[in-house]
Amino acid sequence: MREPTVKAIRLVAVDKVRERYMAEGCADYAARIRRYVPLDIAEVRPERVLRETPAAASAARQREGDRLLKAAAGRETPWIAALAVQGVSLSSEKLASLLQERFESFSLPVFLIGGAFGLDDAALQAADFRFSLSSLTLPHELARLVLLEQIYRGLTILNGERYHK
Numbered sequence: 368m369r370e371p372t373v374k375a376i377r378l379v380a381v382d383k384v385r386e387r388y389m390a391e392g393c394a395d396y397a398a399r400i401r402r403y404v405p406l407d408i409a410e411v412r413p414e415r416v417l418r419e420t421p422a423a424a425s426a427a428r429q430r431e432g433d434r435l436l437k438a439a440a441g442r443e444t445p446w447i448a449a450l451a452v453q454g455v456s457l458s459s460e461k462l463a464s465l466l467q468e469r470f471e472s473f474s475l476p477v478f479l480i481g482g483a484f485g486l487d488d489a490a491l492q493a494a495d496f497r498f499s500l501s502s503l504t505l506p507h508e509l510a511r512l513v514l515l516e517q518i519y520r521g522l523t524i525l526n527g528e529r530y531h532k
Contacts, residue, residue, distance in 0.1 A: 381482030432487025
């Protein structure tokens, strides 16, 4: 892999990973990623909804989206990829190529993961790229684990390592 100009990869997610086994998996892949490039994980507070109505869910999604976008912004203009079921589906090799392109073009690629209510339209519209891990609906903790594994896999592909078979 050519030396990336990227200063870090930032993952911004709603809520903490609460399940111990998921947290351990996320921590493992985060450590693996950090062997190649700095990784910053920011977690924003989830909204609590007393009674889940469409209006309450929409309002919660909007407030969480605002928090995600604030956390995504830094000193530099980031390139934002939002996880979305309706996004583009990528192979691991295509994700590796996308990472390499972003490393060469942006100093801060950011990945957004919504919470239980999904991602707000404003957050989706602010994204430079929307991509889907699966057409299945995944819990946000599992989506984070899969995303971290795929970023790690992409970095091993770029380095010609055997992890990806």
